[in-house]
Amino acid sequence: MTNYKPKNMLVTGGAGFIGANFIRHALAHEPKINIINLDLLTYAGSLKNLENLSAPERYHFVQGDIADNALIKQIMQQHEIDTIVHFAAESHVDRSISLPIEFVKTNLLGTFVLLEAAKSFWLDTKKWDAQRCRFHHISTDEVYGALTPECPGFTESRAYQPRSPYSASKAGSDHLVQAYHHTYRLPITISNCSNNYGPYQHAEKFIPTVIRSCLNWQAIPVYGNGKNIRDWLYVEDHCAGVMRIIKQGKIGEAYNIGGDNEWENIKIAEYICAVMDRLQPRSVSYTSLIQYVTDRPGHDFRYAIDARKIKMELGWQARESFISGMEKTIKYYLNN
Numbered sequence: 001m002t003n004y005k006p007k008n009m010l011v012t013g014g015a016g017f018i019g020a021n022f023i024r025h026a027l028a029h030e031p032k033i034n035i036i037n038l039d040l041l042t043y044a045g046s047l048k049n050l051e052n053l054s055a056p057e058r059y060h061f062v063q064g065d066i067a068d069n070a071l072i073k074q075i076m077q078q079h080e081i082d083t084i085v086h087f088a089a090e091s092h093v094d095r096s097i098s099l100p101i102e103f104v105k106t107n108l109l110g111t112f113v114l115l116e117a118a119k120s121f122w123l124d125t126k127k128w129d130a131q132r133c134r135f136h137h138i139s140t141d142e143v144y145g146a147l148t149p150e151c152p153g154f155t156e157s158r159a160y161q162p163r164s165p166y167s168a169s170k171a172g173s174d175h176l177v178q179a180y181h182h183t184y185r186l187p188i189t190i191s192n193c194s195n196n197y198g199p200y201q202h203a204e205k206f207i208p209t210v211i212r213s214c215l216n217w218q219a220i221p222v223y224g225n226g227k228n229i230r231d232w233l234y235v236e237d238h239c240a241g242v243m244r245i246i247k248q249g250k251i252g253e254a255y256n257i258g259g260d261n262e263w264e265n266i267k268i269a270e271y272i273c274a275v276m277d278r279l280q281p282r283s284v285s286y287t288s289l290i291q292y293v294t295d296r297p298g299h300d301f302r303y304a305i306d307a308r309k310i311k312m313e314l315g316w317q318a319r320e321s322f323i324s325g326m327e328k329t330i331k332y333y334l335n336n
Contacts, residue, residue, distance in 0.1 A: 005032070008034050025239035082132060083136070107169035142164070148301070187251045189246065207329065219290075231262050234259065244310070255310040261321070262304055266290070
């Protein structure tokens with residue numbers, strides 16, 4: 001097991017949901033890390049997600065595009081970046097169906113630019129070995145395809161079978177990262193996570209949509225018959241898992257990070273409504289707001305992560321159950 005010690009960390013997409021939570025986690029738990037956050041600040045990112053940081057003196061923000069080769073090179077050199085944590089991605093599946101070109105540009109071309117810059121600065125200029133630098137790539141369980149109800153969860157050895165423009169572009173970026181390791185010996189690690197939830201999540205995502213609809217007493221949209229199943233992971237647990245992989249993961253390896261919390265979409269909507277009935281009761285239950293809407297094209301039935309590898313090899317374990325994590329999430333939105 002390695003014991004890598006990051007110093008100057010470039011976090012891409014750090015103004016987004018998971019990236020912002022990761023920056024908060026790193027500043028709070030890693031007192032020797034300096035963080036440079038590169039984010040284009042599209043619809044998915046907001047600097048409000050990064051207000052009141054625990055150690056602002058170790059944080060620096062740069063607005064820009066990960067596909068801007070000159071900017072990436074400048075950041076690498078100016079801040080002597082030794083670690084890249086690559087969150088930046090187009091990730092909204094519905095948007096990938098209507099505008100796939102943006103997903104190809106960001107998820108494939110953007111990742112390529114970062115890899116090239118890392119290879120050039122770390123291997124060609126600095127002549128650093130794997131103890132001096134690390135590229136960690138954030139991926140998704142969606143690259144593995146879909147599962148039927150009786151199938152076991154995705155393992156790291158499962159063949160990729162992406163089924164949407166989003167997951168296909170992420171699968172491509174995963175392959176690029178692995179190729180740079182095998183071809184150039186770039187020290188990389190990859191993590192594939194299940195669905196995240198928690199503070200600062202974009203309003204378009206399912207759980208914030210349900211909570212917001214309850215707060216505004218508006219219709220709660222549920223795709224199809226609501227039976228689609230996802231494995232849910234509290235975002236703070238995900239961030240802790242990513243940091244564990246960066247510091248202790250084996251070079252060239254991928255690790256699945258999952259919450260062992262499989263829920264049907266309709267059950268999640270009903271559960272949130274039940275919590276709202278308790279916290280902010282009305283004369284009529286919030287479940288009356290649930291409305292089934294036309295399913296999206298190619299909607300995968302089930303995702304589930306088998307996270308035994310990261311648990312056994314690195315000792316990571318999710319701390320939050322879905323119930324405890326959801327309680328924190330709902331209270332966050334009620335207070336904000």
